[in-house]
Amino acid sequence: MANTHVMRIVALAMMFAFVGCGEPVVEITHKYQADLPVPPNTKYVSVGQFSAEIKPELMPEGELAADAADSLAITLLTTDTFAVQSATSRPATADLYITGKISVTVKDDNGTRKVRIASSVPPLKEVPTLVRNVEVRIVFQLTALPGGKSIGTVETVQKYSSMQDPGTRGENGLLRPDDPSNVPPVGDIVKRLIPGCARTLVSMIQTVDETTRVTLRPASDYMSREALSLVRQKKYAEALTPARVAVGMDNSDAAIFNLAVLCEATGNYDDALQYYGDAAAMSNHSNMQA
Incomplete structure (x- = not known):
């Protein structure tokens, strides 16, 4: 199911957010797919060798390439989603192989300017200046x-x-x-920027699970109470049958909302979207009559 479809369902569910007194809570987990078409259930990632280029050459390119590969491996490991293999070639045991090129551009603007120094005679003194701009670009x-x-x-x-x-x-x-003495060395700056590039990539290949807790509405009829009892036991699929019967008997916005939540929790997203919409329309109609 598309991520945008899931987000529509979540938005509708939040419209009915309800703080009940002892009513059961349904835990709904949505899996948001990776932005990039990586193999399904990707677990093992092999990080290969990177090439590097820096202008002007203020640090060894070999060190720069190693930093890029190491940062990517560390970022992958911190997700608890991936296992990492380091390799110079594509190993058959991995699901995904990543290499790349890191390019660093440094622009230093050196100059002087006058500053006021109280202890100096004369009080205006010419001092050196340095403005440093660094860009790190990694193509994975x-x-x-x-x-x-x-x-x-x-x-x-x-x-x-x-x-x-x-x-x-x-x-x-x-x-x-x-003040040139306050500006960090290029190497330190580059090491601060590389992880940001790695995090951007990892966020695009990672599948994210997001769990929402939704409190159901109070029920008055027998079948709704039966559904709520099963929900308390985390038997969401079994609770669907009495919840559907309750909608047929009661047809209240609360009963429809509870059925929508259960449909969503069991992966029946099309029905969930329909029932959330029905509950919203019924709730709005009731408010207009009131």
Whole structure:
């Protein structure tokens, strides 16, 4: 089911959010598919070698490439979704193989300017300045295994400006951000930016489970009470039958809402969407009459 369809159902369910007194709660879990067409149930990811380029060459390109690969592997592991294999070639045991190229561009604007220094004579003194801008661009290449089908490339970008870095102003924010002694080295900046690129990629290949707790509406008829009793035992599928009977007997917005929630919890999304809409329409009609 499309993620947008699931989001419509969640939005309708939240319209009926109800805090009941002892009414059972249904736990509904939606699986949001990855943005990229990675193999289903991808678990084992092999991180291959990266190439690197930096302009101007202010740090070793080999170190830069290794940092990119290591950061991706660490980010994958922190998700608790993936297991990581490091390899120079595509291993047959992995589900996904990722390589890429990291490019770093550094632009330093050096100059001088006059600042007022109370202890100086004269009080205006010419001081050196440095404004550093760094861009890290990583293009990831994804390949599905074991067949070796290319999934495509993902380009990610992270940027840094020393003038916007709170750290260059010191702990109390009183230092000059363009003071060369306060601007971090290029290597430190790059190491701060690389994980952001890795997180962007991982968010695009990761399937996310989101669980919502929905409190059902109070019931007055026998069949609704039977459904609620089964829900308390987490028997959502079994509760569907009495819930459907209750709608036929009562046809109240509460009974329809409860049936919608159970349909959603058991994966019957088309019916859930229909019943949420019916309950909303009935509730609005009742409010207009009141």
